[in-house]
Amino acid sequence: MDSIHVRGGNPLFGETKIQGSKNAVLPIMAAALLVEGVSVIENCPKIADVDHMQKLLAGIGCVIHWRNRSLYINAENANDNKMNSESVGKMRSSIMLLGAMLGRFGKAVMNYPGGCVIGARPIDIHLNALGKMGVTVKKEKNYFTATSEKLTGTVIELPSPSVGASENVILAAINAEGITTLRNAAPEPEIVALCDFLKKAGAKIDIKTEEGKVIIVIQGGVRLNPVSFRIPADRIVAGTYMLGVLGAGGHVFLKDAPASHMRAIIELAREMNADVNVTDKGIAVLADCITKPLKYLETDIYPLFPTDLQSQLLSILTIADGESVICEKIFEDRLKVVPQLRKMGADISISGNIATIRGVSRLKGTKVKAKELRGGAALVIAGIIAEGNTIISKRQFIERGYEDIARDFRDLGVIINNV
Numbered sequence: 001m002d003s004i005h006v007r008g009g010n011p012l013f014g015e016t017k018i019q020g021s022k023n024a025v026l027p028i029m030a031a032a033l034l035v036e037g038v039s040v041i042e043n044c045p046k047i048a049d050v051d052h053m054q055k056l057l058a059g060i061g062c063v064i065h066w067r068n069r070s071l072y073i074n075a076e077n078a079n080d081n082k083m084n085s086e087s088v089g090k091m092r093s094s095i096m097l098l099g100a101m102l103g104r105f106g107k108a109v110m111n112y113p114g115g116c117v118i119g120a121r122p123i124d125i126h127l128n129a130l131g132k133m134g135v136t137v138k139k140e141k142n143y144f145t146a147t148s149e150k151l152t153g154t155v156i157e158l159p160s161p162s163v164g165a166s167e168n169v170i171l172a173a174i175n176a177e178g179i180t181t182l183r184n185a186a187p188e189p190e191i192v193a194l195c196d197f198l199k200k201a202g203a204k205i206d207i208k209t210e211e212g213k214v215i216i217v218i219q220g221g222v223r224l225n226p227v228s229f230r231i232p233a234d235r236i237v238a239g240t241y242m243l244g245v246l247g248a249g250g251h252v253f254l255k256d257a258p259a260s261h262m263r264a265i266i267e268l269a270r271e272m273n274a275d276v277n278v279t280d281k282g283i284a285v286l287a288d289c290i291t292k293p294l295k296y297l298e299t300d301i302y303p304l305f306p307t308d309l310q311s312q313l314l315s316i317l318t319i320a321d322g323e324s325v326i327c328e329k330i331f332e333d334r335l336k337v338v339p340q341l342r343k344m345g346a347d348i349s350i351s352g353n354i355a356t357i358r359g360v361s362r363l364k365g366t367k368v369k370a371k372e373l374r375g376g377a378a379l380v381i382a383g384i385i386a387e388g389n390t391i392i393s394k395r396q397f398i399e400r401g402y403e404d405i406a407r408d409f410r411d412l413g414v415i416i417n418n419v
């Protein structure tokens with residue numbers, strides 16, 4: 001009862017609508033803790049990670065309900081109790097609540113966060129940055145307590161532009177005393193979305209770029225008011241479906257796809273001879289089944305090619321006409337999908353964080369298992385381009401970030417079902 005069945009081998013035609021962004025909505029849900037009154041989050045994706053965050057917030061006293069596609073969060077009566085360990089363990093983004101809890105209560109008690117099994121994923125950058133703002137952390141075996149008598153704005157330079165650590169500093173800085181200057185912040189559009197939400201609620205935040213590095217200046221101690229905010233469309237979901245078309249060939253329209261956030265994947269699609277047409281309503285993609293290999297591609301920090309699309313790209317390169325090389329630079333253990341692709345006939349070798357893919361003429365459908373979110377989506381794409389039937393088990397990993405990947409590919413003419 002937890003699998004996706006797909007019959008492969010046909011091109012994609014039609015239109016599908018791109019859901020709201022997972023990586024934007026999760027920190028914004030955490031930010032709702034800082035708002036005095038109700039936050040209305042429009043275009044909220046109905047995904048498992050949003051459910052987890054909803055459970056975590058409800059567990060500390062927030063009142064939450066859905067109305068159509070909007071999530072209403074009333075954090076008026078929130079408390080600083082220890083957070084539900086099961087939900088924290090299931091999702092790395094639980095760490096987002098750390099900055100928000102410290103901002104709201106000066107205290108947070110939580111387990112070490114979980115999430116995709118794609119590497120060690122430590123939280124040292126988060127804790128060191130918050131430490132500079134006056135936060136003390138007491139570590140226990142399975143959980144930690146972070147406290148601060150008085151959060152204080154200061155200058156913080158991140159050693160590397162971690163997305164999550166940037167979000168935590170921004171959230172903690174809202175109620176800190178004085179100004180926080182965050183240097184070498186992450187440049188991802190989801191950071192901008194968080195700042196837009198906070199600014200709409202009344203926060204004073206300035207984002208600038210100096211010598212290629214992002215600097216975010218936050219004025220502390222500004223009261224946040226009730227706010228409605230629309231979550232931007234998910235660039236990774238749109239990129240996944242674009243890669244599906246590159247692999248299978250066809251002509252599709254990705255309604256609402258956020259082209260301005262997808263430069264790297266659009267450039268790559270054009271390099272692979274796809275015809276990509278950007279309009280203010282979305283992106284049209286016309287492609288022959290992929291034949292062109294990629295000499296060398298690295299994943300990197302935005303706006304370069306995102307690690308969250310690396311596995312899906314790997315899937316389609318398995319049938320390219322020649323050898324491709326992909327280097328995973330962000331997470332040390334994000335090639336977990338490779339053994340599953342090999343079961344389908346892919347010819348891939350791995351050396352450290354580098355995958356060498358020698359294209360074969362066809363993949364063959366078989367039983368495979370999703371091990372994590374994006375690798376799971378990559379197996380769906382592999383099933384779509386393969387000959388015959390593919391059964392992907394453990395679809396709950398995919399549901400962490402895709403509302404219903406089978407529904408969306410059905411929109412594009414694929415014979416695919418949740419079973």
Ligand code: UD1
Pocket residue numbers: 022023024026092093119120121122123124125126127160161162163164165186190307308330331332
């Ligand atoms: C976020 C995204 C994830 C994306 C990633 C990189 C969310 C919910 N998740 O994850 O989809 O793949 O950005 O774009 O937005 N690191 C440390 N110490 C830390 C923090 C990070 O060593 O304290 C390392 C990580 O292990 C990783 C790299 O820094 O190698 C990037 O991590 P980070 O940018 O923090 O990613 P996340 O916020 O976890």
